[in-house]
Amino acid sequence: MDCSATVIGGGFYGCMLAVHLADAGLSVTLCEKHDDILGRASHANQARVHNGYHYPRSLLTALRSRANFPRFLREFDDCIDGSFEKYYAIASRHSHVTARHFAGFCGRIGAPLRPAPDRIRRLFDPHHVEAVFAVEEHAFDAVRLRRAIWTRLVSAGVDVRLGVEVRSLGRAFPRGLRVEIVAAEGPDEWRADRVFNCTYSGLNTVLARSGIPPIPLKHEITELALIEMPEELADIGVTVMCGPFFSCMPFPSRGLHSLSHVRYTPHATWHDSDAAGRQDPESLLAALPRRSRFSLMVRDAARYLPAIAGARHVDSLWEVKTVPPASERDDGRPILLEETSALPGLTSVLASKIDNVFDMLDAVGIPAVRRRCAA
Ligand SMILES: Cc1cc2nc3c(=O)[nH]c(=O)nc-3n(C[C@H](O)[C@H](O)[C@H](O)COP(=O)(O)OP(=O)(O)OC[C@H]3O[C@@H](n4cnc5c(N)ncnc54)[C@H](O)[C@@H]3O)c2cc1C
The missing domain is CATH 3.30.9.10 (D-Amino Acid Oxidase, subunit A, domain 2)
Incomplete structure (x- = not known):
């Protein structure tokens, strides 16, 4: 199978990115190692839709929350408890x-x-x-958010693979990346032009297995x-x-x-x-x-x-x-987007807060669009 983008991690960030890429015309495969999306940090958190108050020591984080708060409320109206x-x-x-x-x-x-x-x-x-x-x-309802995200994934045509763990990544020839996975049926692999590592606490696990130096976290x-x-x-x-x-x-x-x-x-x-x-x-x-x-x-x-x-x-x-370790100083929550020369085409995304997902989508941009291709 070939696809233009593989997203690793079916949390809120990985799912939103997968929808964003698919809406732009890419063929997108999303891999989640567990049996449903939004089951990890995107569920087990305080459910706060931030509005800046929490960050008096980080003006930038506070201002981004202020900017994203109304957009999150608008886009996920059904998931909000106000x-x-x-x-x-x-x-x-x-x-x-x-x-x-x-x-x-x-x-x-x-x-x-x-x-x-x-x-x-x-x-x-x-x-x-x-x-x-x-x-x-306000607070968001994590179960309703999961439902809303499923609707978006389906209508964007994302190929969602549950129970699929990405074990490692490597170079594919003549170009792109090799994605090696394990699933209940056994190991498999495919080629992708771009890979997005959206595994949050698992970022360095994927990198280490692929022989790539860790991101300080x-x-x-x-x-x-x-x-x-x-x-x-x-x-x-x-x-x-x-x-x-x-x-x-x-x-x-x-x-x-x-x-x-x-x-x-x-x-x-x-x-x-x-x-x-x-x-x-x-x-x-x-x-x-x-x-x-x-x-x-x-x-x-x-x-x-x-x-x-x-x-x-x-x-x-x-x-x-x-x-990121720097957040110990000011409690700031920057989104981290890291590319590596060791594996061109791979981007690791460290999420910050749920509402800040829009900043990540703006920052990632859309890789050169290729038509959807079949398995
Ligand atoms: C205790 C706590 C409280 C928080 N409170 C708030 C709050 O009130 N408001 C707020 O906005 N933010 C809060 N956050 C932050 C927020 O929850 C996270 O920033 C956000 O959920 C991260 O989303 P994500 O998609 O990157 O990660 P996750 O939701 O963790 O998703 C990563 C996914 O990747 C999958 N995965 C991992 N490795 C692999 C692999 N090799 N192959 C395939 N799949 C893999 C995992 O199973 C998981 O589903 C809190 C976080 C915590 C932990």
Whole structure:
């Protein structure tokens, strides 16, 4: 089989890219190693449609969120939960921002901000919280998003192959790339003009098996606790800024809230330059003993928002979060697009946030269009 583009990874980024390329007239094959699309980080995340507030230390990330927020709401209208109120609280101590700085920052990026009403302000401990603001931020339903993406893949004519793992890539002769896969039926291979590695935490696994040097990346095994909120908090989301604090957001596809804590959500951290980095992150995730830190998360969160002590832990989502090491400095979330001279035609894409997918599509451009070709 020949195709003009192979996309590796059926997460939100890989699927959106596959549709984009197919709409431009390329014959596109999308390979996903698991049995459905959007089952990994694109599902196991906080479901926040960012609107800039989260990034007072990275103006560029905040401004890109502001630009992409309305577009994401427009394009994925059916997947959005805007039924809750969202509040950002500023911690009195150990915060990287004060209330004044935060308000000034929101003004600079043009993000709507109002003081929270008294009934909400009273929910917070005044010794630990300097100010509480009402903001405009929504959540997406990951299951509805999967359905919406399936519709797009089908109507764009993308050849979606589930249960197909791309093992390695090499040069094809006289041109293009050789794509080597394993599936239930056994190994196979084909030739593609272009390959896009959209495997997020698996980027370096694909590169290493293809003999290509790794991209410097930082990985964290994360736990998001899924909780049932006490009644007084059921219709709100809360993020405490900006430091070792917590965030709780509605998680619409389960009718629950997610709870994450900057200190307790990461269970393990490593860089791809470490010895551990030579292992596949998905294998490390599978091997990690799943001892929930919900009780630590909720105990600390209750210092700021006492009523959250009444939350009930229902489940936890475990995933690998992958970011460029530079994001440790300013918490920024750039999209990384990396080509390699070792294998011309290969582009690795590190996603940043769900809404920023549009920036990736603009940056990738469309490789020279070839007509669809049959298997
Ligand atoms: C804990 C956490 C919280 C987050 N919160 C938010 C948030 O609130 N809002 C937000 O916008 N973003 C959030 N993010 C970031 C966001 O989830 C990711 O940036 C985004 O989902 C990445 O999409 P992706 O398609 O690149 O990766 P994924 O969804 O992980 O998709 C990669 C796919 O590649 C497949 N794959 C891997 N290797 C191979 C192979 N060799 N062959 C075939 N298939 C392969 C995997 O099975 C997977 O399906 C969060 C991330 C985490 C981990």
